[in-house]
Amino acid sequence: MNDSRVTQFHRECRGAIILAGGDSKRLGRPKALLDFNGRTLISMLVERLGKIFSDITVVTDRPELYRDLPVHLTGDLLKHEEKSPLRGIHAGLSSSAYPYQFVAACDMPFLNLELIKYMARFAPIYDAVVPHVGGEYYQPLHAFYKRSCIGIIERQVNRGQFKVSEFYRTLEIRFIKPPEIARFDPDQESFININTWEDYEQALQMMAGRKETS
Numbered sequence: 001m002n003d004s005r006v007t008q009f010h011r012e013c014r015g016a017i018i019l020a021g022g023d024s025k026r027l028g029r030p031k032a033l034l035d036f037n038g039r040t041l042i043s044m045l046v047e048r049l050g051k052i053f054s055d056i057t058v059v060t061d062r063p064e065l066y067r068d069l070p071v072h073l074t075g076d077l078l079k080h081e082e083k084s085p086l087r088g089i090h091a092g093l094s095s096s097a098y099p100y101q102f103v104a105a106c107d108m109p110f111l112n113l114e115l116i117k118y119m120a121r122f123a124p125i126y127d128a129v130v131p132h133v134g135g136e137y138y139q140p141l142h143a144f145y146k147r148s149c150i151g152i153i154e155r156q157v158n159r160g161q162f163k164v165s166e167f168y169r170t171l172e173i174r175f176i177k178p179p180e181i182a183r184f185d186p187d188q189e190s191f192i193n194i195n196t197w198e199d200y201e202q203a204l205q206m207m208a209g210r211k212e213t214s
Contacts, residue, residue: 015101016053017092018045019085019141020060021076030065031194032106036207041194042106046071052113052120053102057095059088072096078154084162085141090153093145100124105141107194109203115184119144119176127171131181131191138175139191140164 020032020042027034032042046056046069057072066073074095076087089103100123102116122129123144131139141164149171156167181188194200 014054015096015098016049016056017101017103018042018056018058018106019088019103020058020066020106021083021088027197033065034194034200036109036204041109042066043069044109045104045106045111048111048113052117055096057092059091078157082162086153086157086162086164089145090150093147093150100144100146102144103141105193108142108190108192109207110189110192112185112190115181115190118184122174126174128173130173130175132175132177133188134178138165142191
């Protein structure tokens with residue numbers, strides 16, 4: 001990458017999107033509001049991402065829960081009976097004129113800013129920048145997407161296809177491979193998410209352990 005591309009990133013890539021529209025059926029309450037030592041999970045994510053992004057958008061169908069956060073709020077723009085992170089990505093990209101933005105799920109407590117900044121180096125060049133952790137496994141909710149994906153997502157949803165990685169075939173993507181990930185996050189903690197109460201307890205223990213060794 002030449003210097004002009006790096007400068008372009010600093011000037012234009014200022015946006016991050018947090019998806020907080022899931023039903024959290026296994027937890028029975030919004031994941032984003034889980035307590036981490038007196039702070040909600042989403043407030044932690046907003047503060048962390050705010051260190052490298054100046055504009056953060058939260059996509060949610062319950063905006064009243066997040067009005068106190070220093071973020072933009074938006075809801076799904078595509079109306080369909082089936083909820084999908086794909087619809088959230090579409091809403092976040094549509095809410096801003098930024099040419100590309102970083103997308104994260106609201107239940108990822110260990111985002112690694114150095115890994116995100118490394119991925120951002122490729123964002124001006126590709127339609128998407130996505131971690132590929134092996135085999136058929138990707139991390140589509142820890143990725144950069146261009147605004148040019150908006151129309152592609154609309155067509156896919158209209159066809160009744162809701163898996164994020166299904167529209168990768170039509171994009172020029174820079175996949176971040178395991179050796180690259182390991183340079184910044186050798187245990188892939190960035191991709192840990194919380195789906196159950198057991199996941200939550202383990203995340204609390206991990207966070208406590210980090211404090212004890214810091």
